[in-house]
Amino acid sequence: MLGKTANGLFWMYRALERAENIARLIETGQRIALTRLGSSEDEWRSVLQTSGSLDAYETFYDEVNRDHAVDWLLRSKDNPGSVMSCISQARQNARMVRTGLTTEVWEATNAAYMVAKDSLARKVPDRDMPKVLRMLRQRAGMVRGATHGTMLRNDVYDFARIGTFLERADNTARIIDVKYYVLLPTVASVGSSIDNVQWEILLRSVSGRGGFRMAYGAQLEPRGIATFLTLDRRMPRSLAFCTSKILGNMNYLESDYGVRLQSTQMAEDLQQRFMRMSIDDVFDYGLHEYIQKVLGDIAAIGHQIEIDYRFYE
Incomplete structure (x- = not known):
């Protein structure tokens, strides 16, 4: 192509x-x-x-x-x-x-x-x-x-999917980062209360309210919501779901073209390092720091894809 x-x-x-x-x-x-x-x-x-x-x-x-x-x-x-x-x-x-x-x-x-x-x-x-x-x-x-x-499931479809899920992952990460103070576990542990409307709105912004209730029940709490938006592979707008789709379609391109490029390795590194953590590991790492690192990696992968596939030649 x-x-x-x-x-x-x-x-x-x-x-x-x-x-x-x-x-x-x-x-x-x-x-x-x-x-x-x-x-x-x-x-x-x-x-x-x-x-x-x-x-x-x-x-x-x-x-x-x-x-x-x-x-x-x-x-x-x-x-x-x-x-x-x-x-x-x-x-x-x-x-x-x-x-x-x-x-x-x-x-x-x-x-x-x-x-x-x-x-x-x-x-x-x-x-x-x-x-x-x-x-x-x-x-x-x-x-x-x-x-x-x-x-047709060919390289045309792969580039379409990679573009979609890079953008979606970026959006979800930005939503979490701007609202990360809502998700901090210390909010619950010190006995503070946050209006349930804020939780509802956070989930609505990623069309996740219904899916969250099906997976975690009606109780809205920080740990479950953070897990749902970052590491839950069933949620089509979670970071883990998006990065798995990015890597999957990049692997298809690798198979079609017969060469492994740097962008594919970068996507695999992101998946291995940050999408296989537990939510406790994420909070220990720092939710804000975790999201900032993921955002940086997503941007770097997008830039490397442009280089690897010679977008401007």
Whole structure:
């Protein structure tokens, strides 16, 4: 496969995953705002920080408030990480690799762009926000469904999956890191109480509330939630699940091309060192330090993939 084609596929699916994740973050911010009696500025700052766009936001706005934050994350052309920007980038990359996609995948991607363009042409009214966010998430899911249902399991599919799960792992790690104080075991051990709404919101942000209750029961507590989001291989947005899929598809590429590249070894090292720890080991290591190390490794793997597969040649 040409490096340019691999590049297009990788970033097409990263952009789609990012668009869906940002929509989830906005929805989370909306839910938090509904539970707060006072100002929700700190929580919107937290949402912007999780998305990785706080610094850029602050170059355009002097203060953090709900209206500016939502518009920045949802539809701002000045924000390359906004939902609209990401979906536009995904469609542009899909056009570049059109011959590698099935008709169903292309049509789903193009439809996602057209729906987003129409829905986000102007500021979204509060009453329409839940419907618009749900529709954006569903459109991203349709592209993913078309991919799983129609794409040949070859290197095209592998690059799509690697892009998806690198972005998903990065998002989950960022959510945990921004909210890590909620997950610290000392919170429970000293007898402090945290509003259950915060736990619900944390799990909702990764679509994990129902799965957590099935796996761990109705009791929301730090150890179980930390395990669920980091090391539980059944949870499709956990760090362990995402890194296992990244490594699996990189191993398929290794088998197809007959060569082991540095990026594959880096993914295996990440899996071996950090995804086979117990949750007690994670807390002993330091949850924040653990997440920071995982985030750094994810970024390094993504960069090495670009080098190994000659994305820009």
